[in-house]
Amino acid sequence: MDKLKARTGNILDELEKASLKLNLEDKKQQLNNLESEVSNPEIWLNPSVAQEKIKKLANLKKEIHPWVVLRTQVEDIFELINLGDEDLIEEFESQICQFENDFKELQKQLLFSGEFDHGDAIMRITSGVGGTDAQDFAEMLERMYLRWSEKNEFKTEQIERSTGEEAGIKKPVFLRSKV
Numbered sequence: 393m394d395k396l397k398a399r400t401g402n403i404l405d406e407l408e409k410a411s412l413k414l415n416l417e418d419k420k421q422q423l424n425n426l427e428s429e430v431s432n433p434e435i436w437l438n439p440s441v442a443q444e445k446i447k448k449l450a451n452l453k454k455e456i457h458p459w460v461v462l463r464t465q466v467e468d469i470f471e472l473i474n475l476g477d478e479d480l481i482e483e484f485e486s487q488i489c490q491f492e493n494d495f496k497e498l499q500k501q502l503l504f505s506g507e508f509d510h511g512d513a514i515m516r517i518t519s520g521v522g523g524t525d526a527q528d529f530a531e532m533l534e535r536m537y538l539r540w541s542e543k544n545e546f547k548t549e550q551i552e553r554s555t556g557e558e559a560g561i562k563k564p565v566f567l568r569s570k571v
Contacts, residue, residue: 393476396484400470403491407463413502416459423452451510458498466491500544514551528559 411417426449429435435442469487472480504510515537519530541548 393473393478393481396473396481396488397470399488399492400466400473403466403488403495404463404470406495407459407466410499410502411459411463414455414459416456419452419456423449423456426452455501458494462491462494462498524558531555531559 426445430442430445430449435445465487469484469491473484517530517533517537519526522529538548
């Protein structure tokens with residue numbers, strides 16, 4: 393039971409750190425403010441402003457909700473573990489494993505907490521001067537970034553590409569990654 397308590401406590405500590413980094417309390421306050429603004433019928437006098445606020449509200453909910461749900465679930469299981477029912481150890485173990493996996497998925501959000509991190513990224517890879525070796529290296533970079541994007545479940549789109557005569561990439565490659 394002590395190991396389960398420790399693991400659950402560790403998840404709660406990590407969730408608290410993540411909450412501070414993502415400013416979830418400020419975002420919850422923004423969410424409450426937006427909900428009160430959107431609930432006002434006069435907002436629909438200007439439909440473009442109303443749509444913008446609704447979109448911002450939806451994005452905030454999408455960002456905050458998984459963190460709040462996970463924290464609530466972990467706190468609940470922590471309380472149940474403290475009750476000390478030995479018959480539920482296997483259930484606790486499976487739930488904690490699931491919480492750890494969910495937290496790993498949510499940690500990706502910690503990478504993108506800046507002002508412009510919710511937009512697309514456009515990358516240009518140019519072989520420049522250096523002949524075939526430079527072209528080959530540019531192609532290696534392209535493959536590396538594409539595999540990284542795939543591994544991290546980013547959608548990538550190749551905008552433009554021109555291969556060299558012998559090997560690699562001749563002209564600039566433009567890749568767009570969508571978060």
